[in-house]
Amino acid sequence: MNVESIAEFIEKIAPSTLAESWDNVGLLVGDRQADVARVMACLTITPASAREAIDQRADLIVTHHPLPFRPLKRLTSSTSEGGVLLALIAARIAIYSPHTAFDSAAEGINQRLAEGLDLQDVRVLVPAADGVLGSGRWGKLACAVPLAEVVARLKHFLNVSAVQITGALDRPVHVIAVACGSAGEFLTPARALGCDCLVTGEVRFHTALEALATDVSLVLPGHFASERFAVEALAAVLARQFPSVHVWASREDRDPLRWG
Numbered sequence: 001m002n003v004e005s006i007a008e009f010i011e012k013i014a015p016s017t018l019a020e021s022w023d024n025v026g027l028l029v030g031d032r033q034a035d036v037a038r039v040m041a042c043l044t045i046t047p048a049s050a051r052e053a054i055d056q057r058a059d060l061i062v063t064h065h066p067l068p069f070r071p072l073k074r075l076t077s078s079t080s081e082g083g084v085l086l087a088l089i090a091a092r093i094a095i096y097s098p099h100t101a102f103d104s105a106a107e108g109i110n111q112r113l114a115e116g117l118d119l120q121d122v123r124v125l126v127p128a129a130d131g132v133l134g135s136g137r138w139g140k141l142a143c144a145v146p147l148a149e150v151v152a153r154l155k156h157f158l159n160v161s162a163v164q165i166t167g168a169l170d171r172p173v174h175v176i177a178v179a180c181g182s183a184g185e186f187l188t189p190a191r192a193l194g195c196d197c198l199v200t201g202e203v204r205f206h207t208a209l210e211a212l213a214t215d216v217s218l219v220l221p222g223h224f225a226s227e228r229f230a231v232e233a234l235a236a237v238l239a240r241q242f243p244s245v246h247v248w249a250s251r252e253d254r255d256p257l258r259w260g
């Protein structure tokens with residue numbers, strides 16, 4: 001197995017044509033012909049998850065969030081991002097990022113979130129200009145339930161103990177929009193489609209105020225929790241597809257925020 005065979009497979013499940021125009025997806029670092037025996041999947045490459053990849057002799061990191069993301073004019077150890085990239089390159093570890101292509105894919109993060117909440121008749125929230133899928137999802141519950149029930153389902157599905165909420169817990173929710181990560185900009189299209197609730201990782205304060213004022217409840221499990229479950233699912237998909245390759249979800253890939 002080599003980098004190219006795994007890159008081709010991920011491209012099939014998360015085609016880069018689905019990525020947002022500002023994004024940086026695909027094989028970002030590495031030799032396409034290099035052999036791959038060990039793959040680490042993570043949400044984000046940090047000094048800690050990069051160290052794990054090196055210590056565990058990964059040949060390839062599949063990271064949801066791209067590294068590098070912005071165009072580089074120099075690659076030195078004077079930034080933490082540069083130091084991490086240099087260390088991974090020195091260890092001959094390739095980097096692949098599907099990011100927004102995976103958010104929007106047919107079996108991607110938002111589709112999985114929608115299914116995790118038992119939404120039916122799931123559709124794209126913001127269709128792509130070319131008509132090929134698009135960002136976010138929305139759908140209906142079989143019957144309206146109190147917001148508290150949506151919160152309970154989401155906490156169970158994402159295995160988190162707390163989420164942030166706007167709106168009363170007893171208000172009925174029937175139509176729900178989902179958009180992983182930081183997707184407060186989807187409040188407007190969600191409202192336009194008649195959604196009672198938007199589930200996204202995180203929003204700005206003023207988006208929360210707007211949601212409250214316009215009667216769309218927000219349920220916010222945090223950026224990390226809204227996406228990390230799908231990294232674990234992707235690791236399982238890769239492990240099934242490539243039985244000769246050892247694939248694991250990083251253990252050092254953690255939410256940088258915690259409750260105090």
Ligand SMILES: [Zn+2]
Nearest residue numbers: 181182223227
């Ligand atoms: Zn994200």
